[in-house]
Amino acid sequence: MKMNDKVVYWEVQRQRQFWVWAIVLLCTAIMWYGFIQQIIFGVPFGNNPASDGTMIVIWVIFGVIFPVVMLGFSKLTTEVRHDGIYIRLSPFHIRYKKFLFKDIYDYKSITYSPIKQFGGIGIRINMKGETAYNLYGKKGIELKLKYETVVIGTQKPDEFKEALDVVCNKQK
Structure with missing residues (x-):
């Protein structure tokens, strides 16, 4: 590996x-x-x-x-690896969708309303062009990429952000 x-x-x-x-x-x-x-x-x-x-x-x-x-x-799998964040919304994604750290210039833990901000759950794009991947809850990690903003829903926002902090600090 x-x-x-x-x-x-x-x-x-x-x-x-x-x-x-x-x-x-x-x-x-x-x-x-x-x-x-x-x-x-x-x-x-x-x-x-x-x-x-x-x-x-x-x-x-x-x-x-x-x-x-x-x-x-139907399930949303999220992984943080040393080169980026990988998500897969089964059965809609066959392969993992990856957000490489080199393309992410900022991230933060947020509380949001999937219904109000994105019109529902699943893979959603709002009027601002932001994309959300969510199946449950209102906590997430907001990724600021070069050309878009992505929100990944999570039930463990502190652990998710901590993993991002650890991996991003190692790369600097």
């Missing part, structure tokens, strides 16, 4: 908000109800029902795949 590959800080966040779970499960329940009503009992679902084939496809996507991905596989 190269020195740049050594992980100094590691955190994994998962969906924990009640309201996210409620919305996903409500959508899932409606899809299951429509599937059972139309496919199993033969009663068309809704005022303008889809064909049985379309209903099966919609049910597979929104009744099975969507809840499994959103509630089961």
Whole structure:
């Protein structure tokens, strides 16, 4: 393992908000109800029902795949290594997205509102051009890069910032 590959800080966040779970499960329940009503009992679902084939496809996507991905596989992994910060929002990022220390000119621990500042959770870009990567909570590390500002959500802002301080001081 190269020195740049050594992980100094590691955190994994998962969906924990009640309201996210409620919305996903409500959508899932409606899809299951429509599937059972139309496919199993033969009663068309809704005022303008889809064909049985379309209903099966919609049910597979929104009744099975969507809840499994959103509630089961969705996670934000954050790593601080000797050359930069690596994040991965699964299942949307296949590889880690990296923010190299040579491109970061400032960072700080912040408290923010994901809903007010970015319009929600996940990968979000606000009207100021700032990008947020967040799944849970309102604490984060704000990175000032050459051409953009990035906020990475964290449940352990002190540990995250401490790891950044340690690695950045070694590089100076």
